[in-house]
Amino acid sequence: MRFSTLKSVYxxxxxxxxxxxxxxxxKLLxxxxxxxxxxxxxxxxQSFEPEPGYYFGAMFISYGINTALFIAAWVALSVIYPDYSLKLLLALLGLTVLIFLPFIYRVSRSIWISIFVRYKDEDLPSSA
Ligand SMILES: [Zn+2]
Incomplete structure (x- = not known):
């Protein structure tokens, strides 16, 4: 995978x-x-919705990203404030979801379509 692909996904x-x-x-925010x-x-x-329901699989990518984010928030809270309560942890996770929702939504769809659509360096008629 090339660096420009990672950059375009991000x-x-x-x-x-x-x-x-x-x-x-x-319109991210x-x-x-x-x-x-x-x-x-x-x-x-390039069509960004090749077929209805195309981004169903992006839900699983979003799930993975959110799980990693939850673990990171939980570890950060444990280090910063070791005597945290369950309410505080749940509030932190809820806030984390709300803050990162638009970004994760977009990036998970971007990752999903990048799995199936390949990069064409010079998409000119002469290269065909
Ligand atoms: Zn394009």
């Missing part, structure tokens, strides 16, 4: 050309619009 760029945005730009996806890549035309 930035939620098109997996095929690494240029077009998968999601509406500047907007609760009503962080999940709105563009239908196609503005640069190469």
């Amino acid at each position: 930035q939620c760029k098109c997996p095929r050309c690494h240029q077009g945005d998968m999601f509406l730009r500047g 907007n609760p009503a619009q962080f999940s709105v996806m563009n239908k196609n890549c503005s640069n190469c035309g």
Whole structure:
């Protein structure tokens, strides 16, 4: 896997050309619009929803990321405040989910589509 692929996954760029945005730009922190996806890549035309229910598998990626995040928050709380209560732990986990939800939602979809759509370095007609 190349570095530009990791960068495009993190930035939620098109997996095929690494240029077009998968999601509406500047709406990450907007609760009503962080999940709105563009239908196609503005640069190469790659469809971002090849079939209905395409992103079902992204749910499992999101689950894995959230589990890692929960463990990190739990370890951090245990180190910073060893006498924590269960209420405090649950509040921290809830807050962590709310804060990272838009980012994890987008990145898990970006990871999912990057598994199935390969990067084309120079997607020009002459290279075909
Ligand atoms: Zn593209």
